[in-house]
Amino acid sequence: MGPMASELSRLTAAARQKAADAAAALTSLLAEAGLALPSIGVDWHEGWFTGEVLIDLGRARADVVMELVGLLQEGLDARGKRSS
Secondary structure, three states, X not given: OOHHHHHHHHHHHHHHHHHXXXXXXXXXXXXXXXXXOOOOEEOOOOOOOOOOOOXXXXXXXXXXXXXXXXHHHHHHHHHOOOOO
């Protein structure tokens, strides 16, 4: 790893940690609901130019996505934010 790469790595360390923490929190919460996104992961190559590290939610079966939609709908309903 050259000096430029190590400097970029240092500058994006907080963003990478934030993304890893967010992915872990989502994975944990989905597990509590009995759901899993098997391909979830941090896109470690992202952020070199923008400073933003993205989380790849990956692929999931349609039934899992629909259960996730149901959970999100319940959450929005509980917050009174569902539009219809």
